[in-house]
Structures are given as C-alpha cells and as structure tokens.
Amino acid sequence: MTRKKFGWFAGVLALATVLSACSSNSNNANTTAPTGSSAAPTETAQSQTYKDTLNIAVTAQPPTLDTAITVSAITFDIAGNIFEQLYTLNANYEPVPQLAKSVETSSDGLTYTFPLREGVKFHNGKELTAEDVVASMNRWLTTNSRAKQLLPNAKFEEVDKYTVKLTVEKATSDVLLLISSHAQFPSILPKESIESATADGIKDYIGTGPYKFKEWKQDQSITLEKFDDYQGVTAEPSGYSGAKLAPTKTLTFQFVSDASTRIAGIKTGKYDVAASIPSESYDELASNSSIQLQTYPGGALTAFLNTSDGLLSTNDKYRQAILAALNDEEISIASYVKPELYSLAPGFMNPNQTRWATDVGKDFYNQANQEKAKQLLQEAGYNGQEITLLTTKDYAEMYTATLVIQEQLTKVGFKVKVDNYDFPTFLETKGDRSKWDLFVASTGYQLTPPQILAVNPDWAGLNNETVKKGVVGIREAASPEEAKKQWETVQQALYETGSATVLSHYNSVIATAKSIEGFQIQDSLIVWNAKVPE
Amino acid sequence: MLAYVVKRILSLIPVLFVVTLVIFFIIHITPGDPAATILGLEASPQDIQQLSHELGLDKPIQEQYVHWLSNVLQGDLGDSIFMKQPVLQAIQEHMGPTLSLAILAQLFALILSIPFGVIAAYKRGTFTDVTLMGLSLVGTAIPSFLLGLFFMLVIGVRLEWLPVAGYEPLSAGLWTHLRYLILPGLSLGIIQAALITRMTRSSMLEVLNLNFIKTARAKGLKEKKVLLKHAFRNAFLPILTIVGQTFGSLVTGAVVVESIFTIPGLGQLILNSIVRRDFAVIQGVVLVVTLIVIGINLLIDLLYGAVDPRVRLDRK
Numbered sequence: 001m002t003r004k005k006f007g008w009f010a011g012v013l014a015l016a017t018v019l020s021a022c023s024s025n026s027n028n029a030n031t032t033a034p035t036g037s038s039a040a041p042t043e044t045a046q047s048q049t050y051k052d053t054l055n056i057a058v059t060a061q062p063p064t065l066d067t068a069i070t071v072s073a074i075t076f077d078i079a080g081n082i083f084e085q086l087y088t089l090n091a092n093y094e095p096v097p098q099l100a101k102s103v104e105t106s107s108d109g110l111t112y113t114f115p116l117r118e119g120v121k122f123h124n125g126k127e128l129t130a131e132d133v134v135a136s137m138n139r140w141l142t143t144n145s146r147a148k149q150l151l152p153n154a155k156f157e158e159v160d161k162y163t164v165k166l167t168v169e170k171a172t173s174d175v176l177l178l179i180s181s182h183a184q185f186p187s188i189l190p191k192e193s194i195e196s197a198t199a200d201g202i203k204d205y206i207g208t209g210p211y212k213f214k215e216w217k218q219d220q221s222i223t224l225e226k227f228d229d230y231q232g233v234t235a236e237p238s239g240y241s242g243a244k245l246a247p248t249k250t251l252t253f254q255f256v257s258d259a260s261t262r263i264a265g266i267k268t269g270k271y272d273v274a275a276s277i278p279s280e281s282y283d284e285l286a287s288n289s290s291i292q293l294q295t296y297p298g299g300a301l302t303a304f305l306n307t308s309d310g311l312l313s314t315n316d317k318y319r320q321a322i323l324a325a326l327n328d329e330e331i332s333i334a335s336y337v338k339p340e341l342y343s344l345a346p347g348f349m350n351p352n353q354t355r356w357a358t359d360v361g362k363d364f365y366n367q368a369n370q371e372k373a374k375q376l377l378q379e380a381g382y383n384g385q386e387i388t389l390l391t392t393k394d395y396a397e398m399y400t401a402t403l404v405i406q407e408q409l410t411k412v413g414f415k416v417k418v419d420n421y422d423f424p425t426f427l428e429t430k431g432d433r434s435k436w437d438l439f440v441a442s443t444g445y446q447l448t449p450p451q452i453l454a455v456n457p458d459w460a461g462l463n464n465e466t467v468k469k470g471v472v473g474i475r476e477a478a479s480p481e482e483a484k485k486q487w488e489t490v491q492q493a494l495y496e497t498g499s500a501t502v503l504s505h506y507n508s509v510i511a512t513a514k515s516i517e518g519f520q521i522q523d524s525l526i527v528w529n530a531k532v533p534e
Numbered sequence: 535m536l537a538y539v540v541k542r543i544l545s546l547i548p549v550l551f552v553v554t555l556v557i558f559f560i561i562h563i564t565p566g567d568p569a570a571t572i573l574g575l576e577a578s579p580q581d582i583q584q585l586s587h588e589l590g591l592d593k594p595i596q597e598q599y600v601h602w603l604s605n606v607l608q609g610d611l612g613d614s615i616f617m618k619q620p621v622l623q624a625i626q627e628h629m630g631p632t633l634s635l636a637i638l639a640q641l642f643a644l645i646l647s648i649p650f651g652v653i654a655a656y657k658r659g660t661f662t663d664v665t666l667m668g669l670s671l672v673g674t675a676i677p678s679f680l681l682g683l684f685f686m687l688v689i690g691v692r693l694e695w696l697p698v699a700g701y702e703p704l705s706a707g708l709w710t711h712l713r714y715l716i717l718p719g720l721s722l723g724i725i726q727a728a729l730i731t732r733m734t735r736s737s738m739l740e741v742l743n744l745n746f747i748k749t750a751r752a753k754g755l756k757e758k759k760v761l762l763k764h765a766f767r768n769a770f771l772p773i774l775t776i777v778g779q780t781f782g783s784l785v786t787g788a789v790v791v792e793s794i795f796t797i798p799g800l801g802q803l804i805l806n807s808i809v810r811r812d813f814a815v816i817q818g819v820v821l822v823v824t825l826i827v828i829g830i831n832l833l834i835d836l837l838y839g840a841v842d843p844r845v846r847l848d849r850k
Contacts, residue, residue: 061806070573267698424568458580
C-alpha cells in the first residue's frame with residue numbers, strides 16, 4: 001500500500017515535469033533586433049486598450065534620483081521621466097529647447113540668454129520661473145563634477161521672470177551641448193527643493209516632466225505616476241526631445257539584479273521591458289515570439305595602460321608592445337559571445353555620432369602582431385618583470401577580456417598576473433596607480449571628447465601635453481570641422497602614447513514585450529511615450 | 535525560570551560587545567571605499583575624497599567605532615549612506631518579507647519532513663526508507679538557488695502558475711502575499727526539510743528501540759498511538775533543536791533565494807549593503823541578526839521544558 005502511494009506520488013511528479021516541458025514556448029519565429037524605437041503610438045487602432053502600468057526591470061537600485069551628483073545610468077533612465085532640462089538632445093545628438101524657448105548667444109560667446117516657456121507647472125503645482133532655473137542650474141554648476149571641470153566659474157542669473165542668462169569664463173563650442181547632455185543632466189527643480197538639498201542630494205523629487213514621483217520601495221521598486229498638468233512641447237518625438245504623451249498611467253522600475261530573473265520575468269509578461277540582457281541569453285530570447293530584442297550602442301570596452309607608475313610608465317615601448325600584441329577580435333568574441341553584439345573600431349567616441357567618429361589611430365589598433373610585440377619588448381630591455389592586470393568578476397565582459405589579454409600578453413613574453421576583486425575593491429585599487437599596470441573597463445559614451453575618461457588626467461593618470469592642448473583646442477575651436485581635427489590629434493596621441501586603447505564597441509541588449517509601442521532607446525531607456533496593449 | 539532568562543540575557547552583553555567589535559573592524563579593514571562605490575567608475579579622486587570627508591569616513595577607525603557604539607547604546611544604528619534612511623528603519627522594512635518567507639519555508643519543511651522522517655523510521659530498511667533517505671540526501675546536496683531557478687523555470691515560466699519573482703506585502707491580501715512566496719518558500723523549505731527528515735528519522739529510531747515503546751505495544755495500544763503519542767513526543771527534543779537552528783538560518787541566511795526572487799528581505803539588504811559597502815547597514819543587520827539567533831536559541835531552550843518535563847528549568 002505504501003509503495004503504491006509512493007508510486008502515485010512519483011507519477012504525479014513525473015507528469016508535472018513532462019507537462020511543463022510540453023507547455024514550453026516552442027515558437028521559433030524570426031526575431032528582429034531593431035535599434036532605436038518601436039512602432040509609433042499613433043499606428044495602433046483606436047479600439048485597442050492598453051495596460052495601466054509599464055513594468056520595467058532594471059539591474060539595480062539607483063543611489064539617488066538627483067542627476068547632478070551621480071553617474072548612475074539607472075538614475076538617468078528613471079529621472080528622465082520626472083525632470084526636464086533647459087535644452088535636451090534629439091536623436092542626432094543636437095541640442096534642442098525643452099524648458100527654454102530658444103537661446104541667444106552673445107557675439108563674444110560668453111553669454112547665453114534663455115527665454116523660458118511660460119505656463120509650465122512643477123509637480124507641486126508651482127509655475128516654473130527664472131528663479132527656479134537659476135537655483136537649479138547654479139547648483140548643477142557647483143556640484144556636478146563634469147560641470148565644475150568643463151564650465152568653471154560659470155553662472156546663471158535671472159533677467160526677468162521668464163528669462164535667464166548664463167555667463168561663462170571662456171568661449172567654448174560645447175556649452176549648449178554640456179547643458180543638454182543626458183548623462184548627469186541638470187534637472188530643473190523648484191527653488192525651494194534646491195535650497196533644502198543637502199550634500200546627500202535633493203530631498204524632494206519634484207520636476208516638470210510627464211511623470212511625477214510616487215513611491216520608492218527600498219531594494220524593490222520606484223513608481224512614477226502620470227502628471228496630468230504636464231505642459232510639454234508638441235514637436236515630433238526625437239531622442240530625448242519632442243512630445244511626451246505619457247500614454248501609460250504608471251511606470252514601475254523594478255530592481256532585479258539577477259539576469260535569469262529578468263529573463264524569466266520578460267518571458268512571462270511580468271516585465272514589459274527588461275534591461276541588460278546578457279549576451280549568452282540573446283539566442284534564447286530571440287527565438288521567443290512574444291519578445292522583441294533591441295540593441296543599441298552601449299559604449300566602448302577600453303583598456304587603460306598605466307602611464308604614471310610601474311613598469312609600463314618607464315618606457316613607451318612596453319605600452320606599444322601591448323598594443324601590438326592585442327587581438328581585439330579574440331577579446332571581443334570571448335567577451336560578447338555574438339559578433340552582432342560588438343564592432344571593432346579604434347574611435348573612442350560613439351560611432352553613431354558622425355561629428356566625432358574617426359578611425360585615426362587605426363595603425364595601432366587590433367594589430368595582433370606577436371612578432372612586433374616581441375621586438376618592442378626586446379628594444380625596451382624587458383627582463384621578466386611581472387605586470388598586473390586589474391579586474392573584477394562583477395562585470396563579466398571586463399573579466400573575460402582581461403583573461404584573454406593575459407593570455408595574449410603571456411604569448412609575447414610578458415609575465416602577467418591578474419588581480420581580481422569585487423567591484424568596490426576594484427574601484428579602490430584603481431585609485432592607487434602603484435597597484436596595477438593595465439585594466440579594462442566598460443565605459444559609456446560621452447557627448448564630447450573632453451568628457452571621455454581616457455583624456456582625463458585625474459582618472460587614469462595620463463599627463464600628456466598634446467592631449468591637454470588638444471582638449472582645450474576642441475572646446476575653443478571656431479567650427480565643428482576644426483574641433484574634429486583637434487579631436488583626431490588627441491585620439492592619435494592616445495594611441496601613440498599607448499595610454500588607452502578601445503578594444504571594441506559593444507551593443508547593449510534590451511528585451512521588451514513584442515507588442516510595446518512608442519518605446520525608444522538613445523543612450524537611455526525612453527519610456528514616456530511607451531504603452532503595451534492589454 | 536525568570537532567573538534563568540535574566541541570566542541568559544545578561545550573558546548576551548559580552549557576546550554582543552565582541553560582535554560589535556569584530557564586525558566593525560572586519561568591515562572597515564575590508565578593501566572597497568564606500569565613497570568610490572557610491573560615485574561609480576567615472577568619479578575623480580577629488581570627488582571620492584570629498585564624499586569620504588562628508589561621510590566621516592576619513593576619521594580614525596577607533597574614533598568611528600566609539601561614535602557608532604555610543605549611538606548603538608542609545609538605540610541608534612546610524613544612517614544608511616546609500617539609502618539615506620536610518621538603519622533601524624531599513625531593517626524594519628526588510629524584516630517583514632524575510633519573516634514571512636522564513637515562516638512559510640519552515641511550514642513547508644515541517645509538512646514534508648516530519649511525516650517523511652517518522653515513516654522512514656517506522657519502515658526502517660524497507661524500500662520506502664531507502665527512497666525517502668535518498669530524496670533527503672538529494673535535498674541536502676542541492677543548493678537552494680538551483681532549486682529556486684528550477685521552480686522559477688518550471689512553475690513560473692513554463693506553467694505560469696505562480697509569479698516568477700517579486701513581493702507583495704500582506705496588506706495586499708493573504709493570497710497575493712503568499713503567491714509570491716510559495717516558490718522561494720519551497721526552494722528554502724525543501725532544503726531544510728531534507729535536514730529535518732534525517733534528524734527525525736534518527737531520533738525516532740533511537741526512541742522506537744526503547745523499552746517503554748515495547749511496553750506500549752505489549753499493552754495493545756494502536757500502532758498510530760504508539761508512534762505519535764509515545765515515540766514522536768519523546769523523539770521531539772533533538773528535532774526541536776534542529777527546527778530552531780534551521781529557522782534561525784532561514785531568518786538570517788536566505789540571501790541567495792531572496793536575491794533570485796527579488797524579495798526585499800534582510801538577506802537582500804545585507805547582500806546589497808556589502809556590494810555598496812554601506813557600512814552602517816552591514817553593522818546594524820549583523821547586530822540584529824545576532825540578537826535574533828540568540829533569541830531563537832533562548833526560545834528553543836525554554837520550549838524544551840514545555841515538551842519534556844524532565845528538563846523544566848524551574849525544577850530543583
């Protein structure tokens with residue numbers, strides 16, 4: 001009898017397993033992997049009803065929603081729905097007005113006057129006026145690291161109730177671009193919110209955007225709700241600019257650190273958008289007919305070589321030997337698994353930004369020339385000193401790339417050690433230049449070359465006059481053509497000194513419900529026009 | 535009994551002091567600067583230095599310890615540098631999900647393990663015994679995260695019977711609350727069940743061979759009564775100990791399962807705080823968890839008396 005009961009139990013278990021296997025989604029429809037936006041909201045039949053809530057699975061909880069004091073990309077994904085800027089970027093990365101109506105630049109390039117749109121309301125009901133813009137922009141200028149570095153001593157002043165004026169110390173070509181940038185963007189908040197901010201950041205998330213902050217459940221989610229009194233512009237949506245229709249009542253950003261949970265969630269419809277899909281899951285999701293995969297240029301996987309401490313700093317030939325030894329194809333396929341998820345190009349800037357795209361330095365890039373590397377090592381007088389590659393397993397692509405580099409450098413005769421730490425320890429160790437010779441980092445794209453990490457002497461320690469002059473030259477150039485020439489000089493110098501090299505440009509992968517409409521990606525998730533049919 | 539409880543509570547003081555000392559210094563000598571972690575990869579050394587100063591992390595470590603300990607003694611566990619809220623509040627918010635999950639997992643564990651353990655002992659040496667012990671061995675060997683991913687894939691994704699992840703509080707309704715906890719509860723409960731089953735079996739076997747069981751059977755008592763009233767009650771003390779220990783580990787150690795199923799419990803709080811190097815939260819959670827573990831052990835000790843009159847504490 002007992003055996004019978006057990007047999008029955010085992011049978012049920014087996015049946016459940018078989019049933020589960022049979023009910024698997026066996027659709028193998030071709031998958032598109034579009035870049036950019038999904039179908040426009042206007043294309044749908046009027047009778048269609050849509051979900052009230054859009055569930056977006058992001059990889060981690062942001063440290064804050066204060067865009068001025070963080071570099072967290074998740075902050076910008078979420079805060080972009082709450083806050084707006086004076087100017088923002090369209091799909092071509094050109095500055096276009098958002099809360100400002102226009103801009104008038106003085107002939108000496110030192111003064112920018114912005115008339116503001118009237119009748120714009122904050123989420124607390126207060127009307128946006130010049131005092132709010134002045135308070136917000138001056139806080140950004142004095143607290144944001146990039147603004148402090150690139151716009152020193154700049155200042156906003158109130159001209160009248162609906163006009164503000166920016167005065168800068170030096171005339172440069174990138175002032176409007178910096179103000180329009182989405183990374184670390186200058187949010188406009190009520191003056192009172194700015195005044196109550198502490199070193200930790202702002203306390204009240206009150207903006208003028210199409211969604212207002214509703215709730216932050218620690219380690220769980222952030223919920224935003226449609227702002228009914230939103231006064232936006234009416235132009236066609238393009239990048240971060242244009243109309244923001246907020247067709248979905250509630251946006252919920254859920255913090256899901258585990259990739260397999262994000263994948264399970266998008267498969268079952270729990271999430272409508274799942275960010276950061278790992279390369280190894282690409283094929284699995286691509287074969288699912290209810291899911292759409294979207295890829296977009298995420299940034300550059302870059303190797304930074306120590307020019308200020310340790311063996312590599314003693315002779316340029318060591319660094320050149322490393323550049324000669326690197327086989328970027330091997331490194332990239334190991335890191336990103338699928339060829340469509342990366343591209344090889346020496347440029348440090350986003351290849352989609354034609355203004356800055358250049359292949360200068362290509363002779364130093366992806367050489368995979370072991371003989372040359374050995375020769376350079378010999379010329380440098382290398383006698384077996386150990387070099388240290390710093391990495392972290394917390395970012396799989398950085399770790400994998402480092403291991404491949406270790407193998408490639410070992411083959412040409414370097415004695416190589418890999419120091420692997422968790423990410424916080426990696427960050428701390430990176431700050432001590434005596435502890436590493438090379439590290440690989442996934443670096444997001446910057447809007448202008450002076451913002452890239454490879455040219456920042458504080459960051460990786462490069463102290464090169466050509467680069468310094470070039471950076472100034474880019475900013476002070478009279479025309480875009482001249483600025484690009486200056487940038488080409490800088491990129492060439494980066495490769496000649498061997499202080500940094502791009503390994504590859506990677507595409508980030510986002511999974512969305514196939515039926516989603518109005519969803520866009522630029523460098524960030526754009527969901528203010530997104531909706532999902534019920 | 536009261537004197538015993540007071541004595542046990544007083545004995546906690548040196549234990550807790552050592553815990554504060556060890557956890558504070560271990561955390562602070564672990565590499566990884568909280569300021570650098572908060573500011574991220576692109577931050578400059580100047581920004582990191584400035585934030586470290588603002589957070590008071592550049593002060594001597596002993597000064598930081600004394601400051602923290604004096605606040606703890608006044609009931610203030612400090613503020614989270616990442617979540618920007620008091621640590622006590624963060625712990626309170628994360629305690630609910632963990633307790634719900636632990637109770638449900640323990641319930642699953644007991645429902646499975648007690649009958650399995652009793653049956654295995656009763657059917658010692660038979661096919662049933664071997665099968666149940668084999669299953670419990672497998673249960674002990676499988677990591678909870680693997681079981682969690684399996685349940686997520688089969689029950690959540692393929693069959694779509696239950697949500698794959700997430701959490702809803704009890705205020706959203708009992709069934710809604712439970713729906714989100716069943717899969718993680720099973721993942722944890724099955725692992726615990728394997729352990730309790732083995733303990734129940736061995737404890738029952740020991741008792742079943744004693745003379746009073748033979749007497750009970752000789753008296754003509756029904757087998758069911760012999761097993762449950764006489765044998766199981768006498769075998770329950772070691773089972774209770776292991777149940778207490780497993781509950782303690784459920785409350786404090788569901789780190790991976792909470793992370794997989796995105797349950798905002800204590801496990802996830804401590805994991806995230808380690809990644810963020812949120813020192814105050816790590817210290818606070820470890821302190822609270824120590825108190826919980828000690829409290830559970832004390833409770834189990836007191837329950838011994840209720841289960842077995844021979845060990846009542848107020849007896850001379």
